[in-house]
Amino acid sequence: MTTAILYALTGIGLFSLALYSLIVQAHLLRKILAINIMGSGVFLVLIALAKRSDEIPDPVPHAMVITGIVVAVSATALALSMMLKLNTETHHAELPDDQQG
C-alpha cells in the first residue's frame, strides 16, 4: 500500500462518515458541515490518485480540486443563507421529522 492509496482510502472514509451524518442529523448547520466534509473526502480521493507516480503529480485533478474548493465555499454560503432565512421564518434550523411532515 502506498501513500496515495492510504489517503484515497481515508477520503472514502471521510465521504461515508459525512454521508451518514448528512442522513441522520436533523440540524441544518450540521448537514452543511457534513456536505463540506463529503466534498473534502472526494477532493482527497482525487488528489491522492493524482500522486500515484513518483514524478510530478498530475496537475489536472489539482486544478479540478481548486475549482471545487471555490465552488464549495460559494455553495456553503448559499446554503447558510437559506438556513438563516428558514430560521427567521420558522425559528427553527432543523428539518421536521417524517412523522410531522
Next chain:
Amino acid sequence: METISLLTWSLDGLLGLSLLWLAWRALTTPDLFKAVVLFIAFGLLITLVWVRLDAPDVALAEAAIGAGLTGALLLSALSRLDSTNSDPAPVNSGEAPVNQKPGRFESIHWWPFLSLVLVSAGLGSVILSMPAAFSGLSPEVNAQLTNSGVENPVTAVLLNFRAYDTLLEMVVLLIALLGVWSLGGGVKHKEPFPGTVLDILTRLLTPVLILVSAYLLWVGAHAPGGAFQAGSVLGAAGVLLMLSGWQLQMNIPVLLIRLILLAGPFAFIAMAAITMMIEGQLLQYPTAHAGLLILLLETLATLSIGATLAALFLGGQTWKNDEESL
C-alpha cells in the same frame, strides 16, 4: 532510509486518522460552536495533507478558503442563528428528551449505516483495484506547457487547457451570490466597535493582505499560486475589514461594486468570444500572447473572486438602502 520511511508512514497514518477523528467529532459533538471550530481545525489539517500529497496550489486555496473563509461564514451564520433562535424549546419537545441520551448502539440508524458500510467497501475495493502507478494526464500537460504561456502546470490547466472550467466557475460564484442576495438574508448583523487592538491590526494587515494577493497572482505563472488563491486572500481582507466595522455601503458606490463583481466572468466571456473569432476555438489563446492574456484574465478574476467572497460573507442584507437610492 528505513527509519525515514517508517517516520513518513506513521506521519501519514496519524494525519489520516486525525482527519477521520476530527470529522467524526465535528459531526457528532452536541455543541454547534465546538463543531464549527473542529471543522476549521479539520480544514487546517487537510491543508497539511495537500502538502504531503505534493499539491501546494491546493494547499494554498484550502488554507485561505477551506479553513479561513468557510470558517468565518459558518461562525457568522451560527451567531446570527443564535440571536434569532432565542426560544430553544423545539416543537417536537415531546420527543426530544427521549433522544437526548440514547445508548451507545441504540443511536445508530442501522439501515443507512449498513448501506454506507457496503458503499465504502465497494469504493475501497475500486481504489485498491486501480493500477498502483499511473501518471494520468501529466505527460500531455508537460508536453504542451511551453505553448501555454505559463510555467506552473496547474495554472496552465486552470487558465489555458481547461479555461472553460474556470469560466463556468466564475459564473457559478456569481449565481451563488445572486442566490444569497435574492434570499434577502436574515437579521441585520451589526458589528460592535472592534476595539483599538483589532482596529489597528486591521489597518496594518489589510495592505499586507493586498500585497500578498498581488504576489500570489503574479507568482502563479511559474510557482504555486494564481487567481483563486489571490482572490481568496483578497476576500479574507474584505471579511477582516467588515468584522472590524468597516461600512461598505458608505464608502464605495454600488455600481462600482457590481462592475468589480462582473469583471471576471465578463472578461472570460469576452475572451472566449474573441478567441473563438480569431483562433476558431473557445479560449484558445494565440501562443505568442498567451502569458499576457492569462495575466489579464487572472487579474480581473482575482478582483471578482475577492469581491464575491467578501459579498458572500456580508450576506443578503446588503445594499438595500442603496438600491432604493439608485
